Amino acid sequence: MKLDRINIKTGIGIVSLILAFIVPVILGINQYLLTVLIITLVFIIYSSAWNLLALSGQASLGHAAFFGIGGYVSAIITNSLGLPPIVAIFVGGFFAAFIGILIGFTCIRMREWFLAMVTFGFAIIAHTITTELPWLTGGWDGIPAKRLISVTITNYIMYEYYIMLLIAVAVVVIIYQLTKSRMGLALEAIRENELEAKVMGINVTKYKLMAFAVSAFFTGIAGALEIHHFGYITPEVYGMDISFWPIIYSISGGLFTIGGPILGTIVITFIWEILRTFGLMYERFILIGVILILIVIFLPRGLVSIPEKIKRSHP
Amino acid sequence: MIMLEIKGLNVAYDKVQVLWDVSFNINEGEIVTLLGSNGAGKSTTVKTIQGLLKSRSGSIRFMDKSIGGLPAYKVVAAGISLVPEGREIFPKMSVLENLILGAYVPRARAKDLRDESLDWVFKLFPKLEERKKQLAGTMSGGEQQMLAIARALMSKPKLLMLDEPSLGLAPVLVLQVFDIIKKLNEEGVTILLVEQNVHHALGLSDRAYVLEKGRTILEGKGFELLSDKYVKEAYLGM
Ligand SMILES: Nc1ncnc2c1ncn2[C@@H]1O[C@H](COP(=O)(O)OP(=O)(O)OP(=O)(O)O)[C@@H](O)[C@H]1O
Ligand SMILES: [Mg+2]
Numbered sequence: 001m002k003l004d005r006i007n008i009k010t011g012i013g014i015v016s017l018i019l020a021f022i023v024p025v026i027l028g029i030n031q032y033l034l035t036v037l038i039i040t041l042v043f044i045i046y047s048s049a050w051n052l053l054a055l056s057g058q059a060s061l062g063h064a065a066f067f068g069i070g071g072y073v074s075a076i077i078t079n080s081l082g083l084p085p086i087v088a089i090f091v092g093g094f095f096a097a098f099i100g101i102l103i104g105f106t107c108i109r110m111r112e113w114f115l116a117m118v119t120f121g122f123a124i125i126a127h128t129i130t131t132e133l134p135w136l137t138g139g140w141d142g143i144p145a146k147r148l149i150s151v152t153i154t155n156y157i158m159y160e161y162y163i164m165l166l167i168a169v170a171v172v173v174i175i176y177q178l179t180k181s182r183m184g185l186a187l188e189a190i191r192e193n194e195l196e197a198k199v200m201g202i203n204v205t206k207y208k209l210m211a212f213a214v215s216a217f218f219t220g221i222a223g224a225l226e227i228h229h230f231g232y233i234t235p236e237v238y239g240m241d242i243s244f245w246p247i248i249y250s251i252s253g254g255l256f257t258i259g260g261p262i263l264g265t266i267v268i269t270f271i272w273e274i275l276r277t278f279g280l281m282y283e284r285f286i287l288i289g290v291i292l293i294l295i296v297i298f299l300p301r302g303l304v305s306i307p308e309k310i311k312r313s314h315p
Numbered sequence: 316m317i318m319l320e321i322k323g324l325n326v327a328y329d330k331v332q333v334l335w336d337v338s339f340n341i342n343e344g345e346i347v348t349l350l351g352s353n354g355a356g357k358s359t360t361v362k363t364i365q366g367l368l369k370s371r372s373g374s375i376r377f378m379d380k381s382i383g384g385l386p387a388y389k390v391v392a393a394g395i396s397l398v399p400e401g402r403e404i405f406p407k408m409s410v411l412e413n414l415i416l417g418a419y420v421p422r423a424r425a426k427d428l429r430d431e432s433l434d435w436v437f438k439l440f441p442k443l444e445e446r447k448k449q450l451a452g453t454m455s456g457g458e459q460q461m462l463a464i465a466r467a468l469m470s471k472p473k474l475l476m477l478d479e480p481s482l483g484l485a486p487v488l489v490l491q492v493f494d495i496i497k498k499l500n501e502e503g504v505t506i507l508l509v510e511q512n513v514h515h516a517l518g519l520s521d522r523a524y525v526l527e528k529g530r531t532i533l534e535g536k537g538f539e540l541l542s543d544k545y546v547k548e549a550y551l552g553m
Contacts, residue, residue, distance in 0.1 A: 182419075182424075185412075185415070185416065185419075186419070188405075188408070189405060189408075189416050189419075192405045192406065192407055192408065193403055193404075193405055193406075195367070195399070195403065196399070196403045196404070196405060197416075198366075198367060198386075198387040198388065199365065199367070199387060199391070199396075199397050199399060199403075199467075200391070200416045200417060200419045200420075200466075200470075201387070201388045201391030201392055201419050201420035201470060202388060202416075202419055203386070203388045204388075205386075
């Protein structure tokens with residue numbers, strides 16, 4: 001029984017992946033649709049990264065900090081050193097990871113709410129520092145960022161889409177492998193019972209920091225990808241909403257799972273966009289709120305648990 | 316041969332000192348019991364040995380190496396395993412996953428070694444093999460205690476420390492736990508037992524120490540302490 005459940009999920013995964021690859025072919029180069037898909041991919045990377053940290057029992061409320069740091073570092077070095085964005089995003093990721101380790105150190109002995117507050121405060125600090133350094137960051141106005149693919153190239157949006165898709169697939173595969181590795185087992189043990197994890201001989205400090213580093217790394221890459229898509233970066237990348245989206249996506253899709261952040265990002269983003277095309281600019285906040293509450297009440301393990309739910313009600 | 320040697324151990328929680336100059340030792344192959352009333356510092360002692368707490372001063376030597384101040388994961392790797400007070404397990408993981416986590420240290424993690432250890436603990440606790448796939452948190456209290464012991468064994472410890480393993484168990488299960496401890500000892504595992512169940516514990520032990528208000532006040536052979544006037548008055552209510 002467990003086997004065919006896995007098969008259903010793998011099947012859905014493979015079909016969606018094929019769909020993702022042929023979307024531009026079947027629907028044509030639709031600028032609007034591809035833009036939405038690109039942002040969806042960015043947030044799939046971001047939410048998966050946030051979820052990896054959550055897996056270790058560390059719920060960050062300030063991940064926008066890493067998102068923004070990755071973005072700013074990447075923008076600044078492409079502008080000043082002339083590095084191509086596709087290389088610079090990794091530098092942005094490494095820088096975010098480095099800061100992530102420092103934040104991780106301050107959080108090592110903190111539990112739940114304290115850790116949440118530290119990360120939350122950290123996003124505010126990152127925002128303040130950025131606005132206070134106009135010579136480097138452009139202050140409140142931000143700075144331009146080189147496009148991932150130059151807009152002068154025909155169908156640049158399609159190339160951008162495929163690059164994002166490849167990176168997103170790679171990130172998800174890496175995170176999947178990590179959760180299946182000894183590290184994943186250790187993180188899960190730490191989340192369930194930290195004292196016990198220590199007694200088992202797990203180096204808790206090391207794994208918590210690793211979770212922070214890897215999570216911040218991919219979050220930084222996601223931030224860099226987004227701003228190289230938009231072509232500019234402003235301190236808005238540190239916004240509270242940017243910190244909360246990955247949490248919303250992960251919880252609605254299924255916390256601590258691989259499919260959860262992916263499914264949550266896709267479903268919520270599409271509902272969000274559909275509401276917008278109906279002209280519901282502000283009402284959609286309320287509707288999304290209602291949807292989230294319904295999911296949490298009726299599907300506490302998220303959208304990924306739907307197949308199991310159906311199976312249980314129709315055995 | 317002395318396996319574990321504790322000398323002049325002083326431990327404090329923040330400013331409150333709870334262990335004062337605690338010294339004792341355990342020889343290879345022995346069962347040693349640590350007795351003491353509530354709050355005497357028994358759990359503090361085993362946690363400090365395991366590396367979960369830092370001592371202010373004093374030395375802890377294990378197999379001729381100083382392990383004082385080492386983090387817990389290094390102490391486990393050195394061959395000491397703790398079954399903490401109150402059946403701490405990973406409730407949302409299966410029994411098998413719990414056991415696999417028990418074999419996390421490099422010394423025990425190789426696949427063939429791990430399978431060997433699994434065979435071993437399943438032989439000791441046949442119930443766990445039947446319940447392999449069950450979520451640990453859904454097992455009965457007694458089963459959880461068995462799992463906690465089995466899991467500690469998965470790291471193939473040379474010294475196993477058990478912090479009140481019989482607490483809250485039905486009399487039949489208490490006997491079973493002490494049987495297992497005896498069996499383990501016969502298989503070569505040295506045991507440090509923290510117990511309030513004085514009769515059983517002392518009957519089983521080679522030697523025992525009595526801890527009072529954070530100090531070691533008595534030492535003796537297990538059966539000798541059973542007839543000791545102080546122990547009789549303080550723990551057996553005679
Ligand atoms: N985390 C802590 N912070 C402060 N004081 C503590 C802490 N843990 C234990 N203590 C204190 O240290 C003393 C020794 O506690 P310990 O748990 O070692 O006793 P014990 O002998 O194991 O008792 P019991 O038989 O009730 O388990 C007690 O006075 C206790 O209140
Ligand atoms: Mg205790």
